[in-house]
Amino acid sequence: MEALMDKLTGALGGVADKVNGWRYIIVIKNAFYALIPVIICGAFGTLFGTMVFDTQTGLAQFGPLAFLAELKPIATAVSYVTLSFLTIYVVFLMGLELGKLNEKEGFFPGIVAVMSYLAVNPSTYLATDDSGASMLVQNVLAKQYTDTKGLFLGMIIAIAAVELYCWLCKSRALNFQMPDTVPPNVSRSFSSLFPGAITVAVFATIGFAFHALTGMYLYDVIYAVVQQPLMNVVQGLPGILLLMFVAQVFWVIGIHGNQMIKPIREPLLIAAITANADAFASGHALPNIITMPFWDMYMSFGGSGCTLGLLIAIFLISKREDQKAIAKLSAPCGIFNINEPVVFGMPIMLNPILAIPFIITPLITGTIGYFATAVGFAARAVVYIPWPTPPILSAWLATAGDLGAVATQLVCIVVSILIYLPFVKISNRQQVVSYGEDAEASEA
Structure with a gap:
């Protein structure tokens, strides 16, 4: 059994190393890391716009605070320039990151990526007024090309454009040589002229030719064939549970599971919460149950594996001083959903007893959260909250103050404790047996 576990650990570790070392995975992860402040800023713009400045749902509905409604355009502007332009920011950041990997410093690779992405999209929009009359508006960029609907096309174009640009930069024939007296910054700019x-x-030619041959834009095909099907898979309960299961298995063998699935999870779940935020701000029905806050609220409270339940279970029944000591040290971090001290200190990693609840708990609590949301008991998330937000507060903020979501998260915490309790008892017995054997050996 031990040999089999070693083989499995080695095989999964090799896969993890290859995936994490792939240049495009690095680029995607770094770009989304850099975007976290933008997303959170936009989320709080939506939150304040609805809970403070709105005359129907916010503080502005109360007479003495009615003046707050006049300030709503501020929150709307913050939300718009962040959440409605995520694809543009992703394309630019991916261009920068890939340029660095290709040893092309400066901002120009990011600019090339953005220009190339904009070049394949139309600059016209067919607008329809309330009477049904249509009018072609020119020299505009429709919102679906800048918000998260264009995310996958943007990622593809950013990678392809910067790779082509860097390859062209290697050609001496395309490098514009300047005299030595010209400042280096100016010289570098001109050397990028022809490749860019x-x-x-x-x-631009690819976009034009594709539209001429098919009558569609690249956006239409990539969104319909790639992004929308992936969104549908992740929005289904089996799909999100499978993604969580993979992450947990990697954690158990000592590999950061969230990092492994981040390139798949982040674009899809961030797109889902952004769509919810837009719908919420517009007063429309929220389209998505499973979002990034859903993952954090119901499947990762206390950290991966919902280890807040493990900490509480240890405080309740553990007789092992080593577990209690680690739990005391880990609790302050666990409140903010940071659980590396538990995973590696308990340890859960390569621990056949605690690994079982560590894997199954988020699957069960995620199922509870999904059905509670699907039946309408808990509201769908509309605010992308920072992942270290403590449980209970996270559910309240993410759903713009829904008590059903708070109650659902409380139920999930209780369930996690109940799941971990028998395994903590088993770990207690194992230590007692181990100490008994040691005592018998010393007497002999």
Whole structure:
């Protein structure tokens, strides 16, 4: 059994190393790391717009505070310039990161990526007024190309454009040589002139040719064939549970599970919460149950594996001083959903007893959260809250003050404690047996 576990650990570890070392995975992860402040800023713009400045749902509905409604355009502007332009920011940041990996410093790779992405999208929009009359508006960029609906096309174009640009930069024939007296910054700018222009022209030509041949834009195909099907899989309960299961298995063998699934999880679940935030701000029905806050609220409270339940179970029944000591040290971090001290200190990693509840608990609590939300007991998340937000507060903020979500998260915490309790008891017995055997050996 031990040999089999070693083989499995080695095999999964090798897969993890290859995935984490792939240049495009690095680029995607770094870009989304950099975007976290933007997303949170936009989320709080939505939160304040609805809970403070709105005359129907916010503090502005009360007479003495009615003046707050006049300030709503501020929150609307913050939300718009953040959440409605996520694809543009992702494309630019991915261009920067891939440029660095190709040893092209500066901002120009990011600019090339953005220009190439914009070049494949139309600059016209067919607008329809209330009477049903249509009018073609020119020199505009429709919202679906800048918000999260264009995310996957943007990621593809960013990678392809910067790779082409960096490859063209290696050609001496395309490098514009300047005299030595010209400042280095100016010289570098001119050396990027022809590779950048050719790259943008290539993608503009691809966009034009694709539309001429098919009558559709690249956005239409990528969204319908790639992004929407993936969104549908993750929005289904089996899909999100499978993603969580994979993450937990990697944690158990000592690999950061969230890092492994981040390139898949982040684009889809961030797109889902952004769509909810837009719908909420517009007064429309919220489209998505499973979002990034859903993951944090119901499947990762206390950290991966819902280890807040483990800490409480240890405080309740553990007889092991080593577990109690680790739990005391880990509790302050666990409140803010940081649980590396538990995972590696308990340890849960490669521990056949605690690994079982560590894997199954988020699957069960996620199922509870899903059905509570699906039946309408808990509201759908509308605010992308920071992941270290403590439980209970996280549910209240993410759902714009819904008590059903708070109650559901409380139920999930209680369930997690009940799941971990028998395994903590088993770990107590194992230590007692171990000490008994040691005592018998010493007497002999």
